Amino acid sequence: MKKYKTGLVLSGGGSRGFAHLGVIAALNEKGIKPDIIAGVSAGAIVGAFIASGKSPQEILKLFANKPVFKYTKINLPIYGLLKLDRLLNVIEKEIPAKRIEDLKIPFYIGISNLNKGRMEYKNSGPLGLTVLASSSIPILFAPIEIDGDFYADGGLMNNIPVRAIRNISRKIIVSNISPLNPKGKTKTKNLVQIASRTFHMTINANLDEAKKAADLFIEPEGIDEYDILNNSHAYELYDIGYNSTIKMLEKAEKKRPFFLRFK
Numbered sequence: 001m002k003k004y005k006t007g008l009v010l011s012g013g014g015s016r017g018f019a020h021l022g023v024i025a026a027l028n029e030k031g032i033k034p035d036i037i038a039g040v041s042a043g044a045i046v047g048a049f050i051a052s053g054k055s056p057q058e059i060l061k062l063f064a065n066k067p068v069f070k071y072t073k074i075n076l077p078i079y080g081l082l083k084l085d086r087l088l089n090v091i092e093k094e095i096p097a098k099r100i101e102d103l104k105i106p107f108y109i110g111i112s113n114l115n116k117g118r119m120e121y122k123n124s125g126p127l128g129l130t131v132l133a134s135s136s137i138p139i140l141f142a143p144i145e146i147d148g149d150f151y152a153d154g155g156l157m158n159n160i161p162v163r164a165i166r167n168i169s170r171k172i173i174v175s176n177i178s179p180l181n182p183k184g185k186t187k188t189k190n191l192v193q194i195a196s197r198t199f200h201m202t203i204n205a206n207l208d209e210a211k212k213a214a215d216l217f218i219e220p221e222g223i224d225e226y227d228i229l230n231n232s233h234a235y236e237l238y239d240i241g242y243n244s245t246i247k248m249l250e251k252a253e254k255k256r257p258f259f260l261r262f263k
Helices: 014-029 042-051 056-063 085-094 127-135 191-200 207-213 231-253 256-260
Strands: 004-010 036-039 080-083 107-113 118-122 139-141 144-146 149-153 169-175 216-218
Touching (some): 014 169, 014 231, 042 085, 042 107, 127 144, 169 207, 216 231
Parallel strands (some): 004 036, 004 169, 080 139
Antiparallel strands (some): 144 149
């Protein structure tokens, strides 16, 4: 028997992470709560707060309508244009646990090791720094040093970290907020937008693997229309995640044996 009943996997996707909160709220409403969580980038931020015991609504209120760059400061452009130090301050203030292994729900954070050129999944170690590392989009944000190695956004090598918990979870639910908009509607009018768009184009390589591994694959409708660096649509994104998930679960409830797999 695998150790955990239900594993929740949260993809990266910048400000679209508010949709994760809606997805989780809908799952909770239907009595589905994760026994273990894995996340990268925005999914690492959301996952850390959920694993600490905070509700989706509490997290939404904490971050909604505050510009992404409120959590950054200008950095000498040696490693990246910006640093995420102020996000670290919020994590350390709002989450009592200082280490990943001390969270209420077991949690894996996906990070890209720039020195060794490999993906790593951390379920122990400093919580704040590891979340920051997982959220540091290359070029845009400076990488984070942990134990002598430099780390960047986990989405760089695996944006949907199913591998972290697939072998220890009986059922897997994936929330993917990073489908690439094929029409290219995302703005690319300045360096920040170009950097984020270029990065976003690289992170769908493991999509098929994630879909095959998932017992429930949630991709909120219309999520690709939203800029990954714009927090002004927080409540809209939350509703999109919530409504898409409720619709999917209600459809699944009609096939009762499927739905019971998560009970």
